[in-house]
Amino acid sequence: MAVRERDPARTRRTVLDAATRVVAEKGAGVSIDTIARAAGVSKGGLLHHFRSRDELILALAEDMLEQFAAMVHAAVDPADRAEGRLLRGYVRASFDAIRDETSPAEHVAMTAAVVNVPGVSELMRRDKQRWEEFFAADGLDLQRILVIQRATDGASIAGLYEGGHQHQELAYMRELLLAMTYASTPFADVQQPADWSWPSVSTDVE
Amino acid sequence: MAVRERDPARTRRTVLDAATRVVAEKGAGVSIDTIARAAGVSKGGLLHHFRSRDELILALAEDMLEQFAAMVHAAVDPADRAEGRLLRGYVRASFDAIRDETSPAEHVAMTAAVVNVPGVSELMRRDKQRWEEFFAADGLDLQRILVIQRATDGASIAGLYEGGHQHQELAYMRELLLAMTYASTPFADVQQPADWSWPSVSTDVE
DNA sequence: TTCAGCAAACCATTCGGTCGGCTATTAGAG
């Protein structure tokens, strides 16, 4: 296949990838110029694909959520037919992302760092709902889903402040949370509010 | 008590409080000028107390960690003599901070948004270690501490993307995690790495 | 009287975004 000198789709991807790297490294405050240079394009060129900085950040957040979702799906063991397989994929994908150090600040911290950009908050709310629906089809009870997913997220952030050496803690958490998806009894006897529908209904969209 | 027109300690506090509010509201990228105006002082006046923006942000992060620690201690039930009382204080303080909406982006998200400033990362590492030592004195087994603390942190971030209506989820998580501190059996049978010391030794301080 | 606390004008730099121009690519006419 001939290498085209101008390939807008490829350029867009290049920019998004560079943005992921740079933002992870220097925080969400980076200038579009820095991102552009990291991607090997001019600022003008970048702004041709993303009409404003906010639009770029929004697209970046969207892209990261998508990529993470893909990682989760890829981490689901196809041979695994037991209840909780989806949740196990989530756990594996999360911890592997930290271990591989795809980025020092990976998806959780990054999205937190970017949440003030218009539109991102709404985006993440929808994403959260998608995960709810996803896990609702997993066959597990709500309690286990919530505890394990939240603990995974919490471990992800905790993994950021690493001296670089608590691999052991992360490894332990990974195995522990995976094992917890097979638990035969509830972790505690607490009844949920009677009027609580889960996953949260999306009827409150105006 | 007479109100002094010039009170450096009070001014410093005012600035820190204003910074907390403003950063929570508009993200970590706010200008020192904005913070200064929110605090009712001039930029020059602010820079008299904090020699640079980074120093201000660092002091801010330090202050937030301190405040949160104080909230945790205040949330420990003095009549509670059972094992896990410290952890229960942590859970209560975290969820109450979300509920009271002290800030839309409270301590976890905020620190994540600010982690790229020089010194903050180191600061949070030390803070994490302090919590480890704190909880190690709690009498609970490592497994419960880790799961419950991480789940609490995870729930804190999840609480940010609220449509404003999953109070029920937060309330449920709060009660659930509190109940889990009383669990009589392990959540899962996973052995920890043999060569793992916890809390992590602080000998790696150079 | 002296100095810390603070204000306000000031400065160099950087930022997000626009604009005009150049060129690779493509659609369409012949």
Added chain:
DNA sequence: CTCTAATAGCCGACCGAATGGTTTGCTGAA
């Protein structure tokens, strides 16, 4: 299939606004 006109992709200079930080000078406190 070829030539051409139109367009999309991209660059780099440019602009006004905003930013972090400095300086100068005033004033209340000790």
